[in-house]
Each structure stands twice: as C-alpha cells, then as structure tokens.
Amino acid sequence: EPLSAIVAQRSRSCITPETFMSSNQPYVTLHDGRRAPQLGLGTWKLTGDDVAPAIQAAVEAGYRAIDTAYIYENEAQVGQGIAKCGVPRDGLFVTTKLWNNRHRLDSAKAALRESLDKLQLDYVDLYLIHWPIPKENHYLEAWEALIQLRDEGLAKSIGVCNFQVDQLQRLLDDTGVLPVVNQIELHPYFQQAELRAYHADHDIQTEAWSPLGQGQQL
Numbered sequence: 007e008p009l010s011a012i013v014a015q016r017s018r019s020c021i022t023p024e025t026f027m028s029s030n031q032p033y034v035t036l037h038d039g040r041r042a043p044q045l046g047l048g049t050w051k052l053t054g055d056d057v058a059p060a061i062q063a064a065v066e067a068g069y070r071a072i073d074t075a076y077i078y079e080n081e082a083q084v085g086q087g088i089a090k091c092g093v094p095r096d097g098l099f100v101t102t103k104l105w106n107n108r109h110r111l112d113s114a115k116a117a118l119r120e121s122l123d124k125l126q127l128d129y130v131d132l133y134l135i136h137w138p139i140p141k142e143n144h145y146l147e148a149w150e151a152l153i154q155l156r157d158e159g160l161a162k163s164i165g166v167c168n169f170q171v172d173q174l175q176r177l178l179d180d181t182g183v184l185p186v187v188n189q190i191e192l193h194p195y196f197q198q199a200e201l202r203a204y205h206a207d208h209d210i211q212t213e214a215w216s217p218l219g220q221g222q223q224l
Contacts, residue, residue, distance in 0.1 A: 031068055036186035037209040040163050042099050042132070046071030048215065053080055061087030065098075075103035075136055076121055085125035100127065103136040103167060104152070109144035114151035118160055133161035134189060138173045145169075149177050165189065167215075171204045178208070187211045193219040 032044040047064040049057065049072065057080050061072060070093070074084045081102060088098060102125065108117040118133055133152055138145040152164040165187035166174075178184050188205060192198055192214035205212045218224065 031070065034211055036163055036211060037184070038163055038186050040131075040186075042163075042187075042211070043069070043071040045069065046073050046099070046101070049074045049080055049084055050078055052078070052083075054083065057083035058087035058090055062091050065091040065093055070097060071099040071101070073101040074125075075134075076105045076108075076117065077103070077136065081121055081124035085127065089126060095127070099131045100125070101132040101134060102130050103134045104148060106137050106139050106142070109135075109139065109142065109148035111147050111151045114148045115155060118155050122160065129159060130161050132163045132165060132187065134164070134185075134187070135166045135169075137168050138166070138170075140173065145173065146176060146180055149181060149183070153181060153183055163187070165210075165213075171201060174204065174208070174210070184208055185210055187213045189213040189215055191216050193217050195219050195223055 033041045034044050035041050047061065047069045049060070052060055061084065064072070072084065072088065074081050088095075088100065091098075102118075102121045104114055104117050108114050118130070122128065122130065133155060135145060135148050135152065149164075149166075152161065155161045156164045163186045164183075165185035166177075167189040168191075169177075169185070169188050174184065174188065188201070188210050190198060190201065190212065192202075192212065193216055196219070202212050204210070
C-alpha cells in the first residue's frame, strides 16, 4: 500500500482521519534534531504517468513526506511530481534508498548523486540503506558512505531499512553513529517487538512499511 508511517514510540495518541488529511500532521523528532512527518506517501509500484498526479493529490490531501527508492525505477517521475506539487522544497520531506548492489564506498556515494539528478534535487531529507545483505557483508562500508554524504549535505539525515538488532549494534560499535530511522515491515500481524525495543532504547525511530499488511488480513 502507498503508505509508510513512523511509529510514535512514546505516545498513545490516536491519529484521526481529520489529522491525517490535514497538512498540519504530526511530526516526530529524530535523534539528529531534525523533524519528520509521521505519515508519508510510499511510491512503490507507482510508475510512469501515474506518479506525478499521485504525488500532487497526496500533497493536496496533507502528505508532506514522500518515499521512493532507486529500485522503484520512478525517481525521475517522483522528482517531476515534487516540482509540480506547489509546496516549497523545505516544506517536503523526501526519502530515497541505496540499492543492494551499491554498498561499496565509492559506488554508494555515486548512487545518491545519481538519485539526486533523477529527482532534480540538491539534497534528500533522508537516505536509507534499503537492505543489509549480510551475506555480502558490505553494509558497514555503505553506512560509512552515508555518514560522508550526510556530512557533505547531500542527505540531511541517514538511516536504514530492514536491519536487525545485531546489524544495528555493529553500526554503533564500528562508527559510533546510529541510524535515525529503521524502516521495517511492521503491522498488527508482524509486530517485531524485540527490534522495536532496541529502537526505543537507542532513540531510533521505527518506520513501518506495509503498516496495513498490504491488506492481506482485511
């Protein structure tokens, strides 16, 4: 489903439909001090001429976070939608992701520059390692590249997707830098309690992909 959500870790408040549709939606504060909208539009499976109108409609409905990835093959169309949506760049929170075959240092840094060219942006608000790929064992090198990209201003915040506790701990042990976000599959039928507890203990925001379980239980 075209929705991702950063899960509030210290709040029991309910997000009502009225809040969801408002441009004044809830925000969370990341551990690097930046703020992110709690609800975002995921663009997986959006392609071609469908992308820009979907982004425009989402922005009109109140979305301010837009999530894409290299592997979605729609970054150029997402960029077109952002350019046409009518909201200033600093009013949007744009995320893209590093794919599995670009984990080496130079390749990872080049990958973000390529994504920025497609998006027609000077920076992204959040850059994520899409998967750790532990068999390849280059995710630490990819993380070091993301730290450098953050320091260069090309990514305002950096995080990961689909990392487990041992992989997050390795990032901390080897670099001293933890992701601000771990984007994971999370819904009522797959709750990942141990991983979420680690996030809470280390001030990592839990971001859910497939928060409705792709509708399978509905």
